[in-house]
Amino acid sequence: MPGVYIHIPFCRQACHYCNFHFTVSLKHKQDFLQCLHEEIRLRQDFLAPYAEKTKNNKLLIDTLYFGGGTPSILKVSELIGILRQIYEFFELRSGAEVTLEANPDDLTIEKLMALRQTSVNRLSVGIQSFQYADLQYLNRIHSPAQAKQSIKNAYKTGFKNISVDLIYGTPTLDNDKWRDNLHTITDLAVPHVSAYCLTVEPKTTLSVFIKRGQTEQVNEDHACDQFEIMIDLLVKSGYEHYEISNFGKQGYFSKHNLSYWQGIPYLGLGPSAHSYNGKTRQWNISNTTEYISRIKKGLIPCEKEKITARKAFNEYIMTSLRTQWGCSKDKINREFGSRFLKHFEKEASSHLENGLLIDNQDNIKLSGKGKLLADKIASDLFA
Ligand code: SF4
Structure with a gap:
């Protein structure tokens, strides 16, 4: 999509x-x-x-x-x-x-x-x-x-x-x-x-x-x-x-x-817009006059970064943890491998014990208390 x-x-x-x-x-x-x-x-x-x-x-x-x-x-x-x-x-x-x-x-x-x-x-x-x-x-x-x-x-x-x-x-x-x-x-x-x-x-x-x-x-x-x-x-x-x-x-x-x-590819157009395709992220220059001048020369005014497996995993944690569905252990295993899953389960265990995370069968999601600390919890789970 x-x-x-x-x-x-x-x-x-x-x-x-x-x-x-x-x-x-x-x-x-x-x-x-x-x-x-x-x-x-x-x-x-x-x-x-x-x-x-x-x-x-x-x-x-x-x-x-x-x-x-x-x-x-x-x-x-x-x-x-x-x-x-x-x-x-x-x-x-x-x-x-x-x-x-x-x-x-x-x-x-x-x-x-x-x-x-x-x-x-x-x-x-x-x-x-x-x-x-x-x-x-x-x-x-x-x-x-x-x-x-x-x-x-x-x-x-x-x-x-x-x-x-x-x-x-x-x-x-x-x-x-x-x-x-x-x-x-x-x-x-x-x-x-x-x-x-x-x-x-x-x-x-x-x-x-x-x-x-x-x-x-x-x-x-x-x-x-x-x-x-x-x-x-x-x-x-x-x-x-x-x-x-x-x-x-x-x-x-x-x-x-x-x-x-959900990490679905998108194309971003116009100054400062980001694009993503799962492998790279690109961002257009945040300057409208420079954007105009480069496009007039036939250039695409963007920089690019490669998304490593570690970066992709961290982005998945950051975005999915903020949703009501949470992070899927099955998806982590399928898309990032057992090494990332082991890391995730280890880091999540203390927050499951202190009640900031909830284990909802395959999905681990924020509790009500956890929602107040979403960014901190996500960074604890990063690889
Ligand atoms: S300055 Fe423009 S872009 Fe920024 S919040 Fe106001 S209306 Fe929105």
Whole structure:
């Protein structure tokens, strides 16, 4: 089930916590779009060994994901242009998921109606919070009212598969307000939620403000409390906690992200996008002007690393442990061999004893307590 990811590196405003690749200048948008079309052509064969071919010699893909940046900043006609170029070389399998990341301020009825005429069938809306103080702290461009209205507009225009991004752990968000945010999601009957703990990444505006004492530091205990509140509230409301940061109603899990976690090959296009085929990982340069200049010279602007057996094992542990299914001993034995399985069983034993891991027959997964320490436990299991 290979997929394609497309990175749109433009935003209207810089959020203070963000360390994704983006620019707030639209000066190079037309050049970028031209080069993206060219990159699609240049890299059409990357997935060829892993994807079925149609009678017309096109590669079948199961997911297509527009991320960023803010893909919804593009005009619908520009998105249609990209989709047309994709469909020159790829075909969507029936039931394929086509996601567009969108900011609430872009989701007007007019834009959504136009989007409904394209193959986009899933929206991932960057709401982050319904609280004014939070949105200011994060330097988000939209208001709480726009956040709610965007979801209502999406339903009104016929979108059903909607995901909302939320952030918790901000100093401006007390537990009652966090419950309010979660209740707003359940009241709006949004079927999928991705919720991330605020992390202070180096070189972001937030990290500078904290260093200068201009804003409060993020408190880990506060974030842990909100993580537990979220699990309790969303699970009681019928969501499955299928990955540490992801909750979905049955039938609404993110197919694209599930593919990442299952190690399925994908092609990443646009500046900073990653590609993976099981043997190598490639990443495009995180600089839009340099991306444009290299593509214009006919070069693919990426670096590459070989994935060793040890690296592949560690990546499997890292991603699968975060899911509700956990790590499969059978898969470790089949794909990495008995030496890795022995290592895994030895390192997992102390966490099985202290209750951070659960032995679920073939699968070893995180307990409720273990979910709070997922990264540390995964690193203990690494080869
Ligand atoms: S809209 Fe998204 S990508 Fe753009 S600055 Fe904000 S968090 Fe970063």
